[in-house]
Amino acid sequence: MERKELVTQVLLAAAAFLVSYFFIKSLKNPLRKIPGPSGYPLLGNILSLNPKNIHNQFYEMARKYGAVMKVKIFGKPIVVLNSREACLEALIKTGTDFQGRPPLKRNNMVVPTNVVFSNLSDEQAMLRRLFTKAMKAYGPGVAHLENVMQDTIRGLVDGIDQKGDQAIESTELSIGYVCCVLASMMFGEKYSYDDELCHQMNQVNSQVIEATDPFSSGAVLDAMPFLYDFKFLFRDQHKKLDSANEAATTFIQSRIDDAKQSFDANHMRGCLDFFIEMQKNEIGADGKPLLDDVMLRGLLMNFLTAGLETSRRSLAQIFLDLLHDPTLQKILQAEIDSQFEPTQTIALKDKVKLPQMEAYMxxxxxxxxxxxxxxPHMAVRDTEVAGYKIPADTVVLMNSYHVAHNPDVFDEPFKVKPDRFLNGSGELIDRDHPLRQNFLGFGAGRRQCPGESFAKSRIFLFLANILQKYDVKVEGELPERDVRKYPMSILLTPPSVKVRFTRRQ
Structure with a gap:
């Protein structure tokens, strides 16, 4: 009995020591001072979070806890910055302190090398430099991009006219347009609205998105990467990852191989040709190309996914706005009619003539x-933001949703009111106006989205040229236009709607 009692006492003492150790350690953790919802041991706040509605949950938390808050996912603390000031301090004022990326197991399995999700490194900096260089060299840049988009819009108009009075799903139309633009930019050829290559691009992208969606059940593999080795627990997820990896690799590599066979330095086509030229000319100290095919596939997959996912959702939202607010549609059309003849093509340089359109954008x-x-960002060293100390390797989220819908800044933030961006003379407010400063959708600082200007250009040219030629009407039931009810799936996803296009006289 004495021996059993001794063992019991030793175990109790060891347990008490461990509890004390972790308690004292938690007291010394600077993140302890950051406010946030209480959670459960080990699980943290995971049981109270709904992945499909997390944008609204974090919005309500921001109203309660202020500019900086903390949540825990499986016991791992995540810092969330809810104010414009805190976000800009982290993205710009602290230099590179918050420019890391947390490891995302599934994404790295499908796209091993990429600009968007990789951590700060010489390789990441090199990839971003080459990506930007190709963008600037392409055509050069926006000038050639506009020609590509205008050609695509003309093809799109022909396609709409051929359908006559037949209604078209807004998502189908958006994907067709964006895929055509992206395919032309990437590969340098002209593609029709319903080209088979565009369908392949969309299918590959859909597989990648489904396999890596951070708001799906598979996100547990990102939160606890060691579980990846227990494949019998996540058979369906592993099948999706393997299938997406094979589809993306096969599709992209086949395009690279075709482009290399027909490459002509005197006749450059799309961005892929510029990457191939870099592959030939940019040689490292070891005599090997700085940009190998694995890196090239990652760049092209970033190009495809980022461009397609953001633009198609934007266009889906634009149709909802026009259908929910016929007055807005008439205002934009009246502005276009006052500046352009019906047969005149609207170009990017014409944006200054359309302040109402710019305000709506x-x-x-x-x-x-x-x-x-x-x-997601990650602190690469011990640092601080908004007066709070942040240890290295802490994941940090920028709550741009709250920044853009902050009722302390925007009157009726969940209503679409383009006039808020116009002054008393009907002109666009200045860039440094507080309302324009409170949008961080494309990020800021060193990791700001490099495709911002291309995304805005795609949307503007589509909207202006479609409204010039058509009245847009709904077919059937009109879904709600409330961003608070949109589900999260990689990004916020507006519902699709059936649209009928009537040629304007």
């Missing part, structure tokens, strides 16, 4: 805020 981006928390 700003309001559209603010209202939708389709990337509610931006891409």
């Amino acid at each position: 700003l309001e559209h981006l603010r209202f939708l805020t389709q990337v509610p928390f931006m891409i």
Whole structure:
């Protein structure tokens, strides 16, 4: 009995020591001072969070806890920055302190090398430099992009006219347009609205999105990467990852191989040709290309996924706005009619003539805020933000959804009110106006989205040229237009709607 009692006492003492150790350690953790909801041991707040509605839950928390808050996912603390000031301090004022990325197991399995999700490194900096260089060299840049988009819009108009009075799903139309633009930019050829290659691009992208969605059940593999080795527990998830990896690799590599066979340095086509030229000319100290095919596949997959997912959601939201507010549609059309003849093509340089259109574009981006928390950041060293100390390796989210819908800044933030971006003379408010400063949808600082200007250009040219030629009407039931009810799936996802196009006289 004495021996059993001794063992019991030793175990109790060891347990008491461990409890004391972790308690004292938690007291010393600077994140302890950051406010946030209480959670359960080990699980944290995971049981109270709904992945499909997390943007609204974090919004309500922001109203309660203020500019900086903390949540725990499986016991791991995540810091959330809810104010514009705190976000900009982290993204710009602290230099590179918050420019890391947390490891995302599933994404790295499907796209091993990429610009968007990789951590700060020489390789990441090199990939971003090459990506930007190709964008600037392409055509050069926006000028050639506009020609590509105008050609695609003309093809799209022909396709709409051929359908006559037949209604079209807004999602189908959006994907067709965006895929055509992206395919032309990437591969340098002209594609029709319903080209088979565009369908392949969409299918590959859909598989990648489904396999890596951070708001799906598979996110547990990102939160606890060691579980990835227990494949019998996640058979369906592993099948999706393997299938997406194979589809993406096969599709992208086949395009690379075809482009290499027909490559002509005197006749450059799309961005892929510029990447191939870099592959030939940018050589490392070891005599090997700085940009190998694995890296190239990652760049092209980033190009495809980022461009397609954001633009198609924007266009889906635009149709909802026009159908919910016929007055807005008439105002934009009247502005277009006052500046252009019916047969005149509207170009990017014409944006200054359309302040109402520009104001709507700003309001559209603010209202939708389709990337509610931006891409996750991670502290690469011990640092601080808004007076709180943040240890290295802490995951940090920028709550751009709250920033863009902050009722202390925006009157009726969950209504679409383009006039908020116009002054008393009907002109667009200045760039440094507080209302324009409170939008961080494309990020800021060193990791700001490099495709911002291309995304805005795609949306503007589509909207202006479609409204110039058509009245847009709903077919059947009109879904709600309330961003608070949109589900999270990679990004906020507006519902699709059937649209009928009537040629304007």
